[in-house]
Amino acid sequence: MESRHLRYALALAEHQHFGRAAASLGIAQPPLSTQIAAIEREVGERLFDRTPRGVFPTAAGTAFLARARLALSEMTAAAIEAGRAARGETGQLRMGFIGSALLDPLPGVLGRFRVARPDVRLDLREMNSLDGTAALAAGELDVAVGRGAPRGAGVDGLVTVPIGADHLVAVVGTAHPFSGYAEIRLRQLTAEQLIMSAPAQEPAVAARLRDLFGADAAALDAATISRDVHTIIGLAACGVGVGLGPARMRLVTRKDIWFCDIAPHVRLPDLQLSFRAADDSPVLAAFLDVVRANCAEVGSRLDDVLARREARSIKQ
Structure with missing residues (x-):
């Protein structure tokens, strides 16, 4: 049984007349009569009483039509949901x-x-x-x-x-000697307690820093390791040391921290x-x-x- 068959039955129940139902569906009356009879044979029950006053659903027809409405509603909803999924809306x-x-x-x-x-x-x-x-x-x-x-x-x-794209910056608490400086030199960091992400968290950054520090890489080995940039900033604000991280850290606004550029400019991996x-x-x-x-x-x-x-x- 196809969805059009359900629509035929619902149209007939609404108009209570084969001619008017056929007109609403845009088909001739004989094909509609044939299709309704075929539906009744498939269901195995008489769904409509044909009387001189009109065509009316039987008890079986009433039950059938209730399910038909639900089925058509679900089919419509399924088509709508399929379209939304295909458009990436769900x-x-x-x-x-x-x-x-x-x-x-x-x-x-x-x-x-x-x-x-x-x-x-x-x-x-x-x-x-x-x-x-x-x-x-x-x-x-x-x-x-x-x-x-x-x-x-x-x-x-x-x-x-x-x-x-990003580059390396330093962040310190406002009581740190670097506070107020727009820029510090990379070599100035070698004598500082550094705060940085774990190498496993940012392996590309860790490798870049190790190359830059070279013989002074011991400062990296002694660094305080943090989980994320917010922890780096927080520890720097506490005076624990000098935090190192991407320039996008500047988007964090706090009154107790200061950001410094690092010279030479250190481009980080994108x-x-x-x-x-x-x-x-x-x-x-x-x-x-x-x-x-x-x-x-x-x-x-x-x-x-x-x-x-x-x-x-x-x-x-």
Whole structure:
């Protein structure tokens, strides 16, 4: 039995006349009579009484029509939900990210995505770059935001684009001798108690710092290790030492801290957004559209990726 058969029965119940029901459906009366009779044979019960006063549902017909209305309503809802899912308006986006990305650009990106796709459920997990890459390659995430190029098994199947450049800055409490200085020299840090993220949290940054410190890398080995940039800032405010982190830490406004640039300028590995090349999820496509509109650093590479995805979708 097809959905049109249900509509035929409902139209007949509404108009109580074969001719009027047929006209409302845009078909001739004989085919409608034939179809109603076929429905009754399939159901095995008489669904309508044909009387001189009109056509009326029997008890069996009343029960059938109630279910028919529900079935048609569910079919309509199913078609609507299918369309919304195909447009990326429903579903789930699983994202892993490093903590510093919450300073910028994730607040703007996620905020705009929530407005554009309010019915998409966000599964957000803070994790270091290596763990994020591993989870993405294993299919446990849809998107990963980390620092530096992804490393490890499965990276060949990922697409990675930069979403934020950054450089190294120092943060100190306002009572520290560096407070008030716009810039300090890198060599001045070798005699300080440093505060930094664990190498496992930011391996690309740790490797960059070790190269820069060279023979003075002992200062890094003695550093106070923190979990995220907010802890680095908090410990610096307490006078524990000099915090090192990305320049986006400046977005944290506190009266008890001071940020200093470091000379020579130390470029950090870019923030990178990665996703699986074979992932054709409409939700992911919708998220990438928001990223492209809000992160100038993605450049033409993401444009090319999204254009290829759109072309593939049209062909399908």
